[in-house]
Amino acid sequence: MTTSVAAPWILGLTGGIGSGKSAAAQHFIDLGIDLVDADHAARWVVEPGRPALARIAEHFGAGVLQPDGQLDRAALRKLIFEVPEERRWLEALLHPLIGEEIRSHLARAQSPYAILVSPLLIESGQDSMTQRILVIDVPQSLQIQRTLQRDGITEQQVQAILKAQSSREDRLNHADDILVNDKDLAWLHSEVERLHHFYLTLRGGRT
Numbered sequence: 001m002t003t004s005v006a007a008p009w010i011l012g013l014t015g016g017i018g019s020g021k022s023a024a025a026q027h028f029i030d031l032g033i034d035l036v037d038a039d040h041a042a043r044w045v046v047e048p049g050r051p052a053l054a055r056i057a058e059h060f061g062a063g064v065l066q067p068d069g070q071l072d073r074a075a076l077r078k079l080i081f082e083v084p085e086e087r088r089w090l091e092a093l094l095h096p097l098i099g100e101e102i103r104s105h106l107a108r109a110q111s112p113y114a115i116l117v118s119p120l121l122i123e124s125g126q127d128s129m130t131q132r133i134l135v136i137d138v139p140q141s142l143q144i145q146r147t148l149q150r151d152g153i154t155e156q157q158v159q160a161i162l163k164a165q166s167s168r169e170d171r172l173n174h175a176d177d178i179l180v181n182d183k184d185l186a187w188l189h190s191e192v193e194r195l196h197h198f199y200l201t202l203r204g205g206r207t
Contacts, residue, residue: 008034008114009205010106010129014121014171015136017161018146020181020188024136025117027192034109038118038126041101045094046071052097059089081160095124102129113199122166122174131205134195135175138182140168176205 013028015021029035046053048069056076057065064076080087106114106129121127138146140162147158172178179191201207 008109008111009131009202011113011115011199011205012121012127012130012133013115013117013136014119014133015138015181016140016143016165016168016171017119017158018143018150019136019138020146021117021119021136023185023188024179024181024192025115027189028115028196031193031196032111033113033115033196034111035115035117036102036105036109038098038102038116038120038124041098041105042094044101045097052093055093056090060086081157081164087164091124098124099126099129102126113202113205119165122171127174132176132199132202133174134177134179135171136179136181137168137172137175138180142182 013021013025015024025035025037044050046056053065053071056071060076060079064072064079066072076090080090102116106116116126116130118124118126121130121133127133143162144155144158147153147161148155151158177195179188179195181188181191
């Protein structure tokens with residue numbers, strides 16, 4: 001007789017730009033946790049040959065395509081952050097498709113709990129797929145400093161991205177757990193490990 005294995009519960013991991021989400025997510029992976037990155041899902045749905053890419057090119061023009069047919073993300077980002085209505089049009093097209101990709105990958109998770117990491121977890125409604133939310137939190141001044149160093153973009157572009165994301169206060173209001181990532185990488189890893197051992201004791205994301 002075979003015994004059925006309980007499906008993993010889903011932890012939502014989020015934080016503003018420059019908060020250290022990716023570093024935290026990678027350490028959870030290193031600890032053996034299955035993870036789906038919403039940013040990766042967002043790339044999958046606009047690959048050449050997928051219907052979403054054709055709709056985007058039709059709406060914004062061929063200038064958002066690279067010569068090889070791939071999406072020119074920098075060109076598209078400039079268009080949507082300058083015109084909020086265009087960003088909303090794009091989100092209405094992509095969010096349902098991204099949600100389908102995420103659900104498909106989470107359904108294949110094998111670890112005791114699985115993680116959905118998303119910068120727009122709350123804004124996009126992706127938090128509805130999760131049972132618990134972990135927010136990686138840093139002061140906004142540190143967010144800006146890290147992003148400028150990492151991405152080589154202007155402070156104006158960083159501010160535009162911050163405005164498009166949920167406010168720090170709103171994220172914290174949705175959090176079940178908060179990891180303040182204002183120290184070094186060793187500190188981040190130790191906090192991830194502490195949370196990981198706690199999460200292994202939970203059923204359905206709750207105590």
